[in-house]
Amino acid sequence: MTERRNHRYAVAVAHRDDHWQCTRLDRTALTGLDEAVGAVRDAGSGDTLCGLFNADEAFFLILRPAPAGTALLLSDARAAHRHTLAAQALDALGAALPEDDAPDGLPAGDLGILTDLGLTAEGMAAVLARPDALPDDQLRTIAQRCGFAGEFDRVKA
Template sequence: MSSFAAVFARTPEGWVGAEAVLAEAADADDVADLMREAAVESYGDPVLLLVEEEDDWFAVVRLDGQEEPRAYVSTVREDGLGPLFHQLVGEVPDGAPGGDPALLDDLGVDAGGLADLGERSLPGDALLAVAERAGFGEEFDRIRD
């Protein structure tokens, strides 16, 4: 199964991003550690992780300072990278959306908009829309290409 993951951090100079490698992540704590490393390297806050798996689903994970990460998953899955996010979204039936759709409200993506993207868009298109609304569309495109 093909996947894409990138981490973005907002710095005083703007958003910076880098591709993220989730292959060695075993659980949500590993995902949070990866995001904290990005925050330290870039002095960024907040830090967002955008994940797409095989045109099937997407996830957005947000980390603010030392708080616990919050996530929204468009379609919770039991296979592929899906289990990494179960701890962050709680008990959700396979195939249903899960997590906190309001996690990007302050970045220009309201809860209804994020849920709508999950229902009506391909995962790659949804993540591009999230990136554009939050202000890092060009950085997302640079990493994605």
């Protein structure tokens, strides 16, 4: 039997009453940046910390809405050539669109986006530097290092 893998999902992560809570978001959250930010904001109250988005194993996006703006981390800026969500995230970051044939794994955004959850910028760079890892594997590693892997796995399956 082959392992079933979910290659397209969006998850909001919150910390409530001393425990982690992950909420599966509707797939429409993957259609554009406004939809993604709105879905994460609508997922709960002010204790929602971030949204994790896996788009067909082409890239992942982490976003953290805040009153002063939304922090973003796009795992591979080259995905902006083919995916609206990635293109809009890259645009919001003010980053240049890389050549389509640029080297694999060109992250854009804030590598320290989850530092307060226990994953430093250096740790995030190490996760992103694994060329053989799919975005789902990378997000699982991120969830594990931040302490919410069990809840994340339950919700994204």
